[in-house]
Amino acid sequence: MSIDSATEVFEAHRPLLHGVAYRMLGRVADAEDVVQDAWLRWATADRNAVRAPRAYLVRITTRLAVDRLRQVQSRRESYVGPWLPEPLATDVLAPGRPAPDTAERTEFAETVTFAVLVVMEALSPLERAVFVLREAFGYPYAEIAAVLQRSEAAVRQLAGRARRHVEERRPRFDVDPDRQREVTERFLSAAAGGDLAGLLDLLAADARLVGDSGGKAKAPLRTIESADKVARFLIGILRTVPAALELRFVELNGGAALLALVDGTPDTVFQLGIRDGRVHTVYVVRNPDKLGSLAR
Incomplete structure (x- = not known):
């Protein structure tokens, strides 16, 4: 695969990768850094050996976001005053996707609300990764297990803990x-x-x-x-x-x-x-x- 083709493939997936990274980190700047690091990995990879570019790109982006989250969580402990996510413009929730219907838009948008992102701050990096991939993007447990290099049983346990935590603490706001x-x-x-x-x-x-x-x-x-x-x-x-x-x-x-x-x-x-x-x-x-x- 030529570098031009590699760039085209990556750009087609950029909105998805940014969506994963932002939900993981709650910061636009951090998400952009992770996506840039993912591009560098993709640009230097043996792309001819990659059978499923989407799966490969989501995998490296998620792992990079987990690593970044572990770094920033320690900094947030010394943050002055309450911490809120960085506001994200979502008038176009996912460029390149078909226009979502009302139900899909609501489900997609709910995972980027301040209320949910604040609640997710208490999750471990792995719990947050599982929650994001499962709840925001509908990934099957088996695929999430491959992304995180964990067993499917372990991923299901992480998903259960994360979902219970979010559901118990998420404020029920109107989304209309x-x-x-x-x-x-x-x-x-x-x-x-x-x-x-x-x-x-x-x-x-x-x-x-x-x-x-x-x-x-x-x-x-x-x-x-x-x-x-x-x-x-x-x-x-x-x-x-x-x-x-x-x-x-x-x-x-x-x-x-x-x-x-x-x-x-x-x-x-x-x-x-x-x-x-x-x-x-x-x-x-x-x-x-x-x-x-x-x-x-």
């Missing part, structure tokens, strides 16, 4: 995009207008706000809990926004989100966890290291 957009618009209008009563009407009583700054921007270092405290915090910070602030509705991590830009540069992402028409969680990402990909 039209409903998300409607509630997000009302939420923005109330917060920007200083309408405390309007915000309280939208927030669940036990609502919470999770802010991620990594110590590099202003954001709460602890989770804010209760509707009243969340509402007052939001109104307080929106009173001090710069005149050059621009807000855009975007699709991030499978749902409606607000992107705040200052002088055209991404400054803050707001995404809401919504259930039964009420906001249960407000995710706020302000770490500039996690907003760079949105500038592109």
